[in-house]
Amino acid sequence: MEKTEHSSDLPPDEARLAAERGLGDLVHSYRYVGDASSVMLPSAGPVLLGLGAAFTASGAWWGVVLLVAGVPLTYLLVRRLTGYFRQRGRRVHQFTGGLVIIEPSGLPEAVAWDDVESFSHGAMQIHQESPFGTSSAHVGTWNFYALRCRDGRLFAISNEFKDTGPIAAALDHQVPPLQAARAEAKIAAGEEVDFGAIRVGPHDISVYRDATPPANVIVPPTSPLPDQRVPWTNIDRFEFSNNRLRIFARGDARAPMIILNPKTIWNFPALTLLLQRMRPPT
Secondary structure, three states: OOOOOOHHHOOHHHHHHHHHOOOOOEEEEEEEOOOHHHHOOOOHHHHHHHHHHHHHHOOOOHHHHHHHHHHHHHHHHHHHHHHHHHHOOOEEEEEOOEEEEEOOOOOEEEEEHHHEEEEEEEEEEEEEEOOOOOOEEEEEEEEEEEEEEOOOOEEEEOOOEOOOHHHHHHHHHHHHHHHHHHHHHHHHOOOOEEOEOEEEOOOEEEEOOOOOOOOOOOOOOOOOOOOEEEEHHHEEEEEEEOOEEEEEEOOEOOOOOEEEOHHHEOOHHHHHHHHHHOOOOO
16 A cells, blocks of 8 residues: 655645646655765865965965866856756655656646656666775665656656655556557557557557667657568467567467567557457457
8 A cells, every 4th residue: 555645735736736637645745855966076166266266376386277177167066056956946746646746947747647658767776885895785776757748748857856766666557557558449449559669450460670779758669661460360379578578370389470679669568468458369
């Protein structure tokens, strides 16, 4: 069961938007905390400027060197601090039915799970070395998200929001079944649904062996003419194992006739659910 917080803790406009969109109970709120490591090196700039000014005043020639080194670092520090203060109003509220995202403008945007057309998630494990460098301890995980909504809206949630792992779990659990259901409805209406290296239609599937991995959620994959069309009546079964999608032909089920890498497939979890529902005819 998901741990929930109180929606009464939200600003009224954000709570009202979530209620209007039917996002359910508040699970967690995430605030922009920035990335302290981004200012560690630039913070030496003012120190170098101060030392440079002092040594230059005393006639030391290398004071000029310190001044020259301190100017760009100080400029970088000012830019990064300015960026932080512009961004610090950003927030993300996770509900059982979606997200409310507050951008730097202060305007809240609601994203129901069913609004998500596609998403990507990356994670980086952070370790801290011991003082003597003999071991390291896991101190946290940086998560990165990119969301593309069905209405064209784009959202990025960076590692500068702390402890956003529950968002990944919710996306993985909630979004693929909704994507699969929409795809199934389109196919039932006679349309084909593009998944990059494979396109699923009411009468057959099309395979694109040279499909490139989708780089992000901003530009959906495009498919030229298919390399192979396989009628549903020629398919025995699908298997998902060893990080591959295998398609077996009817009458020769010993070896797969098609093997695809999930990295070339758009919305792979949704595709697996869809193919499990659309069993080949017996």
